[in-house]
Amino acid sequence: MKYLIIICFFTYFFHPVSAQQIDWESIAPGVWRGTVGESEKYDLLSASGSKPNLPALSRLGQVIFPLNKEEVNAKSLDGKTYLQLPLDENEEIFGFGLNFKTVHQRGRIMRLHMDHYGNQDNGRTHAPVPFYVSSKGYGVFINSSRYLDVYAGTGSRLDSKNPAKALDRNTDPEWTASPYSDAVEILVPAKGVEFYVFAGPSMLEVVQRFNLFNGGGPIPPRWGLGFTQRVHRLFNQDQVLAEVNEFEKKGFPLDFIGLEPGWQSKSYPNTFAWDKERFPNPEKLIQSLKEKHISLNLWINPYVSPEASFYNELKPYYGSHTVWAGAVPDLSIPAAQKIYWKTFKKSHIEPGIGGYKIDEVDGYDRWLWPDVAEFPSGLAAEQLRQTYGLLVQRQSSQLFREENRRTYGLVRASNGGGVSFPYVIYNDYYDHRDFITALVNSGFSGLLWTPEARASSNAEEWLRRFQTVVFSPMAMINAWASGTKPWSYPEVEEEIKEMALLRMKMMPYWYSSFALYHFEGIPPFRAMQLEKGFNVKEEKESNELANLEENPYNEAIKKELKDQYMAGPNLLVAPVFAGESERKVVLPKGKWYDFYTGKYVGNGEVITVNARLDQIPVFVKDGGIVPLMDPMLHAPGTNQSYDLKILHYGESPGHFTLYDDDGISYDYESGHYSWRDINVIKESNGKWKGSISAVGDQMPNNIGKVTWVFMSEQEGQTPLK
Template identity: 35%
Template sequence: MKSYLLLIVAFCLSLSLSLTAQTIEKVAPGVWKVTYGTPEKFKPSDFKEDPALDALAKMSGNEKPPFDLSTIKFKTTSRGCVAELTMEDSEKLYGFGLQNNTFQQRGLRKEIRVNSWSTGNVGFSHAPVPFYVSTKGYGVLVNTSRYATFYCGTMHKASESINLKEGGNSNVASSTLDLYKPLEKSSDNMIIEVPSEKGMEIFVFEGPTTKEAIQRYNLYSGGGCMVPAWGLGVKYRGKGDYNDAKAVKLAKYFRENKIPCDMYGLEPGWHSVAYSCSFVWKPSLFPNPDQFIDRMDSMGYKLNLWEHAYVFPTSPLFDPLKDKSGNFAVWKGLVPDFVDPKAREIFGDYHEKTFINKGITAFKLDECDAADYKDAAAQWSFPELSQFPSGIDGEQMHQLFGVLYQKTLLNVFNRNNKRTLLDVRSSQAFAAPYPASLYSDMYDHHEFVRMISNAGFSGLLWSPEIRETKSDADLIRRTQSGVLSAQLLFNSWYLSNPPWLQYDYEKNNRDEFLPNAKELESQIRNLLELRMSLIPYLYSAFATYHFKGIPPFRALVVDYPQDSAVYKIDDQYMMGENLMAAPFLDGASKRSIYFPSGVWYDFNTNQKYEGGKAYNIEMSLDQIPLFVKEGTILPMAKPVQYVTPTTVFEITCHLYGKTCKPTLLFEDNSYTLDYQKNQFNWISLEWNGENGKVTKTGKYKVNGYKVTAWIKH
């Protein structure tokens, strides 16, 4: 009898769960939330910034969802919670965060699992995000910190085969590759599984275009990040065991040779203990850190300190955090429970007092993803079964750790009215407001470029850093990719000298320079000066990102979703409104480049290309793969060695085409958050066919730009 009653109770409970109806709520203009069952605790939205509601309200549409949300089917299973959405045959899908080896995602299974290395093409990544957009003009975010799986049209239901009378395959495969090849036609089902939970929360973002769906996601996240102007300059990270004298010597090399550099990064050796971290200067290498900071500041450098969040027992942070950390150690150090506001406060206050107040402008937040899942011996990180005082488990903490780490330190910079640009190795959903650029220990050039395109779908920034290379051409082409990205970063943490003096690792560390080192140095200098010339254009693109949610770097499909030719193009992308980058990979001198609709100008030669076609284009190493849309006024600055609070950029306006649209420049002090108090200007650059006109609108009183010339192309 007891067993019978238990069976009835279990059946009723199962029935009640399966019949639970979803609720639909409009949470912001153009944004809807669909809730089923009891969603998990510790969702990404629990830690997001406030949405940019005014900016969302200014967008067109906002009246009804992009599709009938009641058609989303949910169910709970013994494994967790499942949602099913229907897709049209023509839809293409993009997103899922920092994906390095896939681009168009329909027909693939994506597992949203943070990992320190790519594992196949399933979706493991430094910054996987449970968000995708469709060419039908909508976006979907599953608000989970679990290892969710998205079956993007990969699964055909048995019900589809019941009445199947023909269409089977009678051919015998000749190889395993042929046998297990991808489906010729994907299904119309998007099936999403969130493990271990009895409910799910989904956000749906209206379009009606792909770009507008991304804009709404970024604005609902809080708006795109406003990086400091100096963050768009050049960053150089020195060798990990350098002392103060060697760092200063290298810093002087840049200045004496007129090589632009804004940011200098110290790698692990500055800590007295680095794995895990002491967060204390190593006295044998930096006996007087305050003096060192002042010396670097006097040369115009913004100092960036490497760290990870794991706290060694000798650290001043250990005792305050020992009761606010997980139950497993990493490299013998505590793992702070950043879900707990008090833990974030302790960690942040220490950084404020010890580093930020003394002149440190940024940090590199390393190792905040997870140990490589495919390597059984590489289990340096905390396990999924970890428990934290807040109640979050190890799986959820892995997914959220990077974004919580960013939030912890950015809160300190914000309350000090200082802007920064962090390096970070992991991120998650709703990260668009955080000025942090992702990086990786991986080094495939094509993957690095693909990640520039992919990052823009999910509110992320990516740095295709330069380390050692195989040849002169490889060095130049990789540097060009850096120039054409969110952050230009040379990561020489294991090189004694800059890679353009010697790109071979062993010879570099023996101080054996290339015979053509000075020639390469000159080529690199020219590229870095080009980057400095682009700062006003890029800075204004980031302002548009902040106020309108348009990613400054984005795949061609975002701007041209009706052009099927761009659906698979992962190695070309838009920079701001009017530039298209098409990096040459692995030292190549030729490649095929597709031009979307319109007319495009080669930045180097002014040669024109008609859109809607692909061309085989050859470029020498002194030419950069950059193209300008016809009708553009491109503001180019006279290059400076580094940016200061008083920098005035001297602007030459380059005109492409007989008729040019007005271009806007964003102007503020670029060091503080005063733009949030409307202390900024928009400067309109206009050309009437004969003369240029500069019009300034706003409340900021200091001039950051001086237009000196107009040049027709």
């Protein structure tokens, strides 16, 4: 008996735990769910309430399972679940949420942990989405609301089929401090987990399936794609209207204006009630703005002041800890939701506000609730931290849905499952280059990110930041603290104004791009790696100047392409940063043309472009079509017609699907929308000819006169002006 006990002891503590069976289930064409152990009931998908768009997924077609199931392993130990997924030698992986400095994620160790971004891509970020995409044409999503430890091709296993080679550091120049690893390994702190595998075959199709599995992206109200200006936190009602009037007087477009914390009677923590001195008649303000075709956005964070009207009623549903002395409502509980959002509905939404800026649902640790906090739902503090951004997005947008009125707002935190929410992520970080890298990364994870414009040290920087705002999901000026206005630098005022009007001209293009996001899952802003024909070899570069006494394990790092991106179906955007006189642009295979002149620029090569103050470099693929309208100071309203100018680029026939609906309601979900086929062909006489399909009976039709511009015939002119 003694020997049996000793054998059992050694078997339990020293023998590796054998792999557990993974139960696989086909969910939709190209989507499989794997389940191991006892998965938790509260996860990212249950928090977000996302529902797959099965018809759209079916249209992508049937594909085979993209991995060898025998090489996907899972096991449980000490109440934790370990997942292991294979990596080939030359395979690259992308994603894992909103990263600001890196695009390639292989070789990185991360803890996916909701937090304010702290200047490091270590997993602590505003959207730590546990989804990655492989260059082999598949993706993996871990549906867990826990902090996840990710070893993205860093752990070198002894039992690997392709083990790392043991090299002599002293004599072998190939020695590396990061030995070869052939797996992505993920630690889930739970007894089980469900995860999903998405097939391609292309990386873009993987991302499409992921987005459609989560319901597809949002279609903002048309006004949401215009400009927003955020005013000083202590502005009063008259000052807000004066700001609006100044935009109108200067001829700068404006579609929605944002109020910062001072609109409330008290903030940090919040009453969510209008300050009666600064805003004696908020209903009149909202109505006055509506008459000017401008919507109102209100800043909030969710933490409840003891002086809030519903503070005592909500008491049974608060967590154990406060944030800025404000109570934290457990918004996973339906009864808490009902009490909490009642005031928002009555005091904000029913009078007609357009949306919210939802702040500080991400971190930092020193002010958010700690992981030792307790909540009445029984959920762990980390689970609510990982999902609080999802909860506030879901519940606030539902209030607008009940009014059959679309919203478009800002949020500081999101996660897997939040693809369909009409919110754009922002933060307090302000590195312009890193803002563009975040925009590049956003398309891998079903996110929208805005590289907003705030303060600038000089006119050129202000212009360069403004240009990237124009080519982003939300054209936001958030310079309330510095007081910077679009016209604050007279030496670039005209260039700024032209860029602002270009944003408005491109409204039909942007609106159709977001419709593709919703109906087909194609991100409106995405990395070059998702573009057909893009195949750049990003070599490692050595750091020969490194001090080996300070870092004896210094080695070469990958030089990444992270400062250009695709916008909509046809445009390649390559921002210029302050101080640059030129920049390099990597073109995918196929002919590309200058957006402004139609001039041919290259095919599958690296080009150098000179920096112009009046332009952000933009290029159009061969056969690309860009529909424009005349510039307006406000986005077209319901039943407001506008003329269309359709631009065609290059030497190939072109096709574009133009989307239209009423611009404000959710009626499109019931089929009240129209797609119009735009086609350009070359006739037998060598002349280009364009056509646009008719609109069905009773379907939306806001298009007036249609004119055509074939850029190949412009001989270097600039018909965009």
